[in-house]
Amino acid sequence: MKNRTSFYIVIGLILLAxxxxxxxxxxxxxVFLRTxxxxxLVVAVIYFLINRFSKASPQKHxxxxxYKAAKRSKKRFKHKDSAPPQRRSTVGSLSAARKKKKDASHLTVIEGRKGKKKNRASF
Structure with a gap:
């Protein structure tokens, strides 16, 4: 019954409007068109302000x-798609490509005993 009452109230308000x-x-x-x-105009200004302040200054680092990584990723994929098809590489160019490969400086290797199994019972 509660849902039926609210339904009639909403229908009544829509009819009055x-x-x-x-x-x-x-x-x-x-006057109707100006209103x-x-x-x-008011809705557009509020929408613009909400979007401007919520997206322009993210609170968290x-x-x-x-956002920065997403932009880089979009650039990289855009660049790959627009690149012309490459020719077959030769043995000399493969070795040159391996020498040019950059190391990922932000990745580090943690030394440890990787062969030893963990004791699961201690968790």
Whole structure:
């Protein structure tokens, strides 16, 4: 019963709003159009402000880093797609390519006993 009552209330409000809009459109269309334009302008300004302040200044450093990485990734994939097809490489060019390969400086190797199994019972 509770849902049925709220449904009738919502339908009643929608009908009253429709009657009000139609009567205002019939009696004074100029004022109606100015009112609608004002509402659209206010909504557009609020939408712009919310987007501007929520996206322009992320609060967390991780979020900024994520945006930066996403831009780099888009650039890289865009660059790969626009590159012309490559020719078959020769043995000399393969060895040159291996020498030019950069080391990932942000990755480190942690030394340890990798062959030893962990004692799962101690967890």
């Amino acid at each position: 429709a009657i009000g809009i139609i009567s205002q459109l019939i009696h004074d269309p100029g 609608i334009a004002g509402m659209v 991780e979020q900024r880093a994520f």
